[in-house]
Structure formats: structure tokens, C-alpha cells
Amino acid sequence: MKEQRNCWSERMKNNKPRILFTTQLSEQKRTRLENSELLIESEPLITFEYKLPGMWRNGVPQKADAWIFTSKKAVKAVRPVIKDFEIPKHIFAVGSKTAEKLEEIGLKVSIPEQYKATTLAAMMRELDLNKVVHFCGNLKAADLDTLLGDQVELTSVEVYKTKLTNHIISDLDDFDALVFMSPSAVESFCHQNKVPDGIQVFCIGPTTEETARELGMKNCITPEYFTIDSLMETIQQFYFEDHRSTH
Structure with a gap:
């Protein structure tokens, strides 16, 4: 070791x-x-590698109803260029620490009662959301697209990579x-x-x-x-x- x-x-x-x-x-x-x-x-x-904003920023829709952050690493990746985007009405975080990082930059955040993708999706389905952006890594744990249903257009923006060491x-x-x-x-x-x-x-x-x-x-x-x-x-x-x- x-x-x-x-x-x-x-x-x-x-x-x-x-x-x-x-x-x-x-x-x-x-x-x-x-x-x-x-x-x-x-x-x-596992190791992490952050992608340069120039590699992903053009994939972020300028107008969205909601953003999703499921890790602190996604917040860290987006934070330096967050002023380049139009902040949506709804921002969701899975996990209290992820929410804290978003609140540090002045964003109002909603958190599901349980830190699970299914609970997050159920919470979001109660709102009138059409376009949603998920800032994530390459190994996102759940298929939010399926959980949110056909009525929501979900854009997954990969802002960091997780690499398995496998040793x-x-x-x-x-x-x-x-x-x-x-x-x-x-x-x-x-x-x-x-x-x-x-x-x-x-x-x-x-x-x-x-x-x-x-x-x-x-x-x-x-x-x-x-x-x-x-x-x-x-x-x-x-x-x-x-x-x-x-x-």
C-alpha cells in the first residue's frame, strides 16, 4: 500500500x-x-480529474428551469464560471455538504429528505420543470433521465472524471x-x-x-x-x- x-x-x-x-x-x-x-x-x-470549463460550458443550456448537483466536486468545477450562466429558479443538491458548497456562493438550494436519486426525482416531479441541467461526473450513480420521465428534458454536463485505480x-x-x-x-x-x-x-x-x-x-x-x-x-x-x- x-x-x-x-x-x-x-x-x-x-x-x-x-x-x-x-x-x-x-x-x-x-x-x-x-x-x-x-x-x-x-x-x-479512485482519483478525480476536473475538466476545463472550455470543454463543457457550451453544453450548458442558457435557459433552464433547474440545476442538479449530486457532488461537491461538481460544485467545485462549476464555481469559477458560474456567473457566465443564467441561474435558474430551482437548484437541487443531493447531500448537505454539496448544498453547503452551493450556499457559499449565494445560491438557494433545495435538498431531498433522503439523499437518493429516486427521492430527488420524486421531489422534482412535483414542480413544473421542462429543462433541467445535471452537473456530474462520468460515473453518475443513477439514470435521472429515466427517473424524471419523458416530460423533462435533462441535459447531463460532465464536469469531472472519476478514474478507478483497480489495484x-x-x-x-x-x-x-x-x-x-x-x-x-x-x-x-x-x-x-x-x-x-x-x-x-x-x-x-x-x-x-x-x-x-x-x-x-x-x-x-x-x-x-x-x-x-x-x-x-x-x-x-x-x-x-x-x-x-x-x-
């Missing part, structure tokens, strides 16, 4: 749960988890848990790896968990709120409240 790892026998002596995040964690979040007596390691299974993780048996932050990370993992029996799986949200279960993963847990902070709290509770007697 890319990050240097301490001797497993030393970790066993410390008797701390060893958790593998399949994404890069910030030092702040890593420290927070390690301060709660967890051993945290990360192995990014082998040789010491999976040494971990107590795996953490997945996206369906793409689950798919990348499964190209070359299999979850060992008995290992705990944590997922950031229901779409990620659904992908994990479809690909044969068991023992999946998703937090009540689909944010990294809520996920971290869920992991801490699992090991130090609900399962204290077993660790």
Missing part, C-alpha cells in the same frame, strides 16, 4: 481496531478518529473494517479484491451501501445522516459503545 504501515503485531498488542478508508482523509479527520483509539489508514481507490490490497485480512465513500470506490475495490469473512463494512450513504450489497458485501452499516462527520461518529459508536465488550 502507498502509506507506510506499522507492524501488525504491534497493532495487535495495542488492541486497537484497524480501519481502512478507501479515500484520502484530511489530517483533521484522521486525527479525530485516531484520538478515539482507532488505527486509521487510507488507500484511495490489489494485499493485507485485507489485517483490517477490522473497510470504509467506502462512493459506489465508484466499491466498484474499484471489487475489480481486484474480495472482502474477507467477518470484516465490517461502513458506507457513506444508501447508494454506496446498495452497490456494496449488490457486489456481495455483507455486514454493511450506513450512518443516519450521510455525511463524513456522521459516518465517523457511527464508526466510533460501533467500536466504543455498541461493541465495547468485543474490542
Whole structure:
């Protein structure tokens, strides 16, 4: 693995749960988890590449009834040139963190009660929407075109690319848990790896968990709120409240 790892026998002596995040964690979040007596390691299974605005801006309709953002990365890609477009009446975000990024640039955002494409589509069908723009990556999780129906003209604008690394993780048996932050990370993992029996799986949200279960993963847990902070709290509770007697 890319990050240097301490001797497993030393970790066993410390008797701390060893958790593998399949994404890069910030030092702040890593420290927070390690301060709660967890051993945290990360192995990014996907990488991102932002497309230059000149590669996609002409594909954005100047007049639309709504915009959709399903990730913070889409917001980051659009933000530098957002003043070049006519802002629609409705802007939708899937996820509180995505909504926060949009609100930072002064946009009023609507969020579905559940952070799922089906819930978003149901929410949008209640409005009189004809033209909708979805700012997304190349591996968007759901077919919104089908979910919204024939009455809505949906334009998907690809503003970043997700690349799967598809590499082998040789010491999976040494971990107590795996953490997945996206369906793409689950798919990348499964190209070359299999979850060992008995290992705990944590997922950031229901779409990620659904992908994990479809690909044969068991023992999946998703937090009540689909944010990294809520996920971290869920992991801490699992090991130090609900399962204290077993660790």
C-alpha cells in the first residue's frame, strides 16, 4: 500500500481496531478518529480529474428551469464560471455538504429528505420543470433521465472524471473494517479484491451501501445522516459503545 504501515503485531498488542478508508482523509479527520483509539489508514481507490470549463460550458443550456448537483466536486468545477450562466429558479443538491458548497456562493438550494436519486426525482416531479441541467461526473450513480420521465428534458454536463485505480490490497485480512465513500470506490475495490469473512463494512450513504450489497458485501452499516462527520461518529459508536465488550 502507498502509506507506510506499522507492524501488525504491534497493532495487535495495542488492541486497537484497524480501519481502512478507501479515500484520502484530511489530517483533521484522521486525527479525530485516531484520538478515539482507532488505527486509521487510507488507500484511495479512485482519483478525480476536473475538466476545463472550455470543454463543457457550451453544453450548458442558457435557459433552464433547474440545476442538479449530486457532488461537491461538481460544485467545485462549476464555481469559477458560474456567473457566465443564467441561474435558474430551482437548484437541487443531493447531500448537505454539496448544498453547503452551493450556499457559499449565494445560491438557494433545495435538498431531498433522503439523499437518493429516486427521492430527488420524486421531489422534482412535483414542480413544473421542462429543462433541467445535471452537473456530474462520468460515473453518475443513477439514470435521472429515466427517473424524471419523458416530460423533462435533462441535459447531463460532465464536469469531472472519476478514474478507478483497480489495484490489489494485499493485507485485507489485517483490517477490522473497510470504509467506502462512493459506489465508484466499491466498484474499484471489487475489480481486484474480495472482502474477507467477518470484516465490517461502513458506507457513506444508501447508494454506496446498495452497490456494496449488490457486489456481495455483507455486514454493511450506513450512518443516519450521510455525511463524513456522521459516518465517523457511527464508526466510533460501533467500536466504543455498541461493541465495547468485543474490542
